[in-house]
Amino acid sequence: MISMMGPAGNPTEREESALEARRENRWGGLLSVAMLGAVFWPIQQNWREDPKDSFPLSYYPMFSQKREASENFYYVVGRDAGDGRYFIPRKWIGPGGQNQVRKQMRRMIDEGRASDLARSVAKRLAGQKDEPWSRIVSVAVVSGQYAMNDFFHGKKEPASEKILGSRKVKRKKS
């Protein structure tokens, strides 16, 4: 008789434990359905004309975009007094990782604020004392068209480049 009652003890305890298990399973079922339903909800974005991604509920569009042989990139170029050309590292463009900086830069450009961006980069560079950044006299936010095959076979210059906003770097005389 005792062994049949199992580890839960007397029948009342057993009933209570079964009731609790049922309650917990109901909670588990509810949470599972809710979370999986929510995770699958954004799948509809795939068939929308203007899909919108979000977090943490996403339709995971990374890598699904069609890529062309030639692509457009936004970046910031600095020039020294001798017309030497330098790509400005992202740490002086904005906070966050590479993709975050890129997206922020793109949004500012789309909003017509390329000059504001150039001004803020120029301001950050003005305080730099390390070479070659201390030699930069002007910065330009540009849009460059790169042919991928050419780039990976040594031709690293853009096929075309358009200046969207520029600014001189003003340094305090020491």
Place this chain on the structure above:
Amino acid sequence: MNAIVERLRGFWFEPAPAARLAMLRILVGAFVVGYLIPQQDNLLDVAQSDRQLYAPVGVVFHGPVGVELFQWLMRGTIVAAVCLTLGLWHRFTGPVCAALALWLFCYRHSWNKLYHSDNVVVFHLIVLGLSRSADALSLDAWMRHWRRPGPTAAAPASRYGWPVRLMCALIVSTYFLAAVAKLAGPLGLGWMSGENLRSQMAIDCIRKEVLGGQPNEMAYALYDYLPLFTVLAVASLSLEFLAPVALFHRRLGVIWSVNTFLMHWGIYFIMNITFHYQLWGLIFAPFFRIERLLELPRRLRRRRAKAETPAADGAPGLATSPQAANLVKG
């Protein structure tokens, strides 16, 4: 129909040991603590970005918050994650940790960039925070035992099984959704040609260089080998699309996990993209009987003890192997 529902119920609520869920709580919690602590300055920088770039996502419905409040919430999330890891006052700290982490990650993504590698971390924290993941291997369990001494090991139960099942389901769902996005995209099945994958790698490489980063030597070395990208594209799309299969058979789950883990390392080597949760392999932990790690020291001790016993076994009459028995007879 009833039989299917019953089978589904039996599958979803299959009993599991409390230690498995507890181990997941410890691993995921420790990962989040280890991820957030060094990221504090970075998070703070992002939270102080140009307000015009702010585009709230997820559970963030408000405008940018003050830096001071953000710092408090960030530290609060870290403290809650520490409590979750230790299993301290879990009934309170579990849901609080889930809610704070959800808010913090959403807020971090509200500045115009979504990191798709963070989604599953948040989902897993929600499951662990809202389930009985601290019934074992926790300070709560230790305190309970201290107050009421008795047997410590909780019996396998469905309350420990469904959270693990849900964690696995959430993982495979995200991969499956990524496959659907590729197939529903402009290329459809053509995505498997590998050309788009190669272009993606090339674009990523150029982006890094024009933003002042170092050239990715691996990308240059591999660019001309299109067939390699075809193989990689077919393999990765298959892994993503077939991910749900991994849910229904334990061994398949393990095989899928190992392959997907390797895929992430491949992405890291070729594109230098770091998906921390995936690269550490922690995302795949729910597919394994990780509670067995706890038995490892005991097993090792036993093996060592066995290795040390042959001297005693060598005595006549104690031979255990046929060869040894022959030697004794001989």
